[in-house]
Amino acid sequence: MTSTARRDQALGRRRQACFKKIVSALLLLGALPILLGIQRPPGLSDVDDVRTWSYADYTRVVIEVSGDAPLPEIGLVRLPANIKAGRPERLYLDVPDLWVGRRYESGLEVGDGLLKAVRLGQNTLRTTRLVLDLERYDHHRLFVLPSPPRIVVDVYGERGAKDRVADEESGRLPAGLRRVHTVVVDAGHGGRDPGAVGVGDLREKDVNLIIARSLKSALLSRGFEVIMTRERDMTLTLEERTAVAESSGGDVFISIHANAAKQEKARGIEVYTLDANHERHSLDVAARENGVPAARLDPLQRALAELQVGEVGAHSERLAAFVHDEVMRGVRERDQTLPDLGVKKGPFYVLFMSSMSSVLVETGFVTNQKDAKMLRSPGYQNMLGEKIALGVDRYRDQMEMGLARTEEGMQ
Numbered sequence: 001m002t003s004t005a006r007r008d009q010a011l012g013r014r015r016q017a018c019f020k021k022i023v024s025a026l027l028l029l030g031a032l033p034i035l036l037g038i039q040r041p042p043g044l045s046d047v048d049d050v051r052t053w054s055y056a057d058y059t060r061v062v063i064e065v066s067g068d069a070p071l072p073e074i075g076l077v078r079l080p081a082n083i084k085a086g087r088p089e090r091l092y093l094d095v096p097d098l099w100v101g102r103r104y105e106s107g108l109e110v111g112d113g114l115l116k117a118v119r120l121g122q123n124t125l126r127t128t129r130l131v132l133d134l135e136r137y138d139h140h141r142l143f144v145l146p147s148p149p150r151i152v153v154d155v156y157g158e159r160g161a162k163d164r165v166a167d168e169e170s171g172r173l174p175a176g177l178r179r180v181h182t183v184v185v186d187a188g189h190g191g192r193d194p195g196a197v198g199v200g201d202l203r204e205k206d207v208n209l210i211i212a213r214s215l216k217s218a219l220l221s222r223g224f225e226v227i228m229t230r231e232r233d234m235t236l237t238l239e240e241r242t243a244v245a246e247s248s249g250g251d252v253f254i255s256i257h258a259n260a261a262k263q264e265k266a267r268g269i270e271v272y273t274l275d276a277n278h279e280r281h282s283l284d285v286a287a288r289e290n291g292v293p294a295a296r297l298d299p300l301q302r303a304l305a306e307l308q309v310g311e312v313g314a315h316s317e318r319l320a321a322f323v324h325d326e327v328m329r330g331v332r333e334r335d336q337t338l339p340d341l342g343v344k345k346g347p348f349y350v351l352f353m354s355s356m357s358s359v360l361v362e363t364g365f366v367t368n369q370k371d372a373k374m375l376r377s378p379g380y381q382n383m384l385g386e387k388i389a390l391g392v393d394r395y396r397d398q399m400e401m402g403l404a405r406t407e408e409g410m411q
Contacts, residue, residue: 040099041125045149047100049234050120053243054112057158060243061118061132063151064235065098076132076142076153088116091132091140095151098128111135114157150237180396182225184250184356187212188257191235196260198366199373204258205233207375211363212256214385222393245356252319252392253358258375259365267368268339269331271324272360273316315357317343318398323359323391330387334380335370357395361388 040046045067053060081089104120111117116133123129136157143152187208189195195204209230216226227248229241245253259270320343331338341362363384364371374380 040101044097044099044126047098047103047120047128050104050108050118051240052108052110052115052118053240053247054110054114055243055247058154058156059110059112059114061115061130061153061155062240063095063120063130063153065149065151067149076140078137089134089137091134091137091153091155093130093142093153094123095128095130097126099126100128107133114155145237180224180251180392180399182227182248182250183219183252183254183392184227184229184245184248185212185215185219186229186241186245186253186255188255188360190230190233193235196258196366198258198260199369202366202372202376204260204366207258207363207366207381208256209233210381211384214382215254215256215388216385218385218389219392222389224389224392224396245358250356252395253356254323254388254392255358255360256388257360257362259362260367261365262367264367264369267365267371268341269324269327269364270341270362271320271327271343272362273320273343273345274313274358315399316359319357319392319395320359322394322398323361323388326387326391326394327361327363327384330383334383335374338371 045065047063048066049062049064051062051064053062076091076093079087079090079092081087100120100122102122104118107117107119109117112135114134114136116135119131119133121129121131130151130153132153132155134155134157137155138157140156141152141154144150145152187205189205189208191205193205195208197203209232212228213231216228219226227244227250229244230236241255259266259268324343328340364375366372366375
C-alpha cells in the first residue's frame with residue numbers, strides 16, 4: 001500500500017469517527033430526530049396543552065398530558081444566567097416517555113415578573129424537556145395531579161417594584177363597594193370531562209359551552225367586559241377555573257351547567273350560591289358537578305361552615321335572585337309546565353374561595369326528554385343567554401344605586 005493510500009485510509013477513519021461523534025451529540029441534544037424528520041415513537045404520552053396562571057407571589061405552569069402522567073426521573077435543575085449567550089436564569093426538567101414534537105418550540109411568553117417564558121421541546125425521541133426562563137426566583141414546587149393527568153410547577157419569588165405597584169393598583173374593592181363591569185363566564189366541564197350525558201347522548205359540556213357563548217354575546221351588547229374560562233372544548237380543572245376568575249379582576253362569576261337525575265321525570269331550572277348546605281338534593285348536585293362522591297363532601301362542608309361568606313354571600317344571593325327571576329320569565333314564555341326549582345345553596349368547588357359575587361346556573365335536565373329537547377334548541381339556548389345577562393344587568397343597576405347612596409352619604 002502506497003503512502004498516499006494509507007493517508008487516504010487514515011483520513012477516512014478520522015472522518016468516520018468524527019461523524020459518529022456528531023451523531024452521538026445530536027442524539028444527546030435531541031436534534032437528530034428533528035433533522036431526520038423521525039415521527040413520534042409508539043407507547044408515549046402526549047402533551048395536550050400548556051397553561052400558566054400568575055398570582056401575587058407565584059406563577060403556576062400546568063402541562064396537561066394524555067394517558068398516565070409520567071413522573072419525572074429528576075427534579076427541576078436550576079441553571080445560572082449566561083449573559084454572553086443571551087440566556088436568562090432558568091429551570092429545566094426532562095420528562096420521560098412524553099412526546100411534544102415541535103408544537104411549543106417557539107415558547108410561551110409569560111412576562112409577569114417571575115417567568116419570562118415557558119419552552120418545551122423534544123430533547124430525545126422519548127424525552128420532553130421543559131424550560132422555564134426566570135425573571136426572579138426564590139423556590140419552586142413540582143407535583144403531578146390526576147384527573148386529568150397533569151404536571152404542575154409553581155415558581156415562587158418576589159416580583160419587581162413595577163409589578164408590585166401594578167398588583168396594588170389592580171387590587172379589588174370588597175364586593176359591596178365594587179362597580180360591576182367584568183363578568184367571568186364559566187362553561188362547566190369540557191374536554192375529557194363530558195359532564196352529564198343524557199337523552200340521545202346529549203353531553204352537558206356541549207350545552208354549557210353554547211349557552212356560555214350566548215351569554216357572552218348578550219353581556220357584551222350591554223357594555224360588560226367578559227372573561228371566558230374556556231371558549232372551546234378543552235379540559236379545565238376546577239382549580240384552574242377559579243384561577244381564571246381570581247386573576248381576571250372579575251366582579252361577577254357565572255358558572256353554566258346542565259342538570260341530571262336518575263329519575264327521568266326530573267326537570268326544571270335552579271340557581272345556586274355557595275354555602276355548606278346539608279339538603280340532600282343540593283349535595284347530590286354539588287357532588288356531580290364537583291366530580292367527587294357525595295360522601296367526600298363532608299370535609300368540604302365543615303370548611304365552608306367556617307368560611308365567612310359575609311358580604312360576598314349576600315351579594316351572590318341578590319345576583320342569584322335576579323338571574324333566577326329573569327330566566328324563569330323567559331322559560332315561562334315557552335313552557336308553562338317547567339318546574340321552578342328556585343334559588344338554592346350548595347358546596348360547589350367552583351364557587352369556593354371566590355372574592356366576587358358568584359352563582360351556578362343549572363339550565364335544565366339533560367336526562368329529561370322535554371328539557372333535553374329545549375337544551376338542543378338554538379332559540380332556547382339564546383334565550384337563556386339573554387335572560388341571564390338581563391339578570392346580571394339588574395344586579396349591576398342595584399349596585400350602582402347602592403354606591404350612589406353611599407357616595408351621597410359621604411359628602
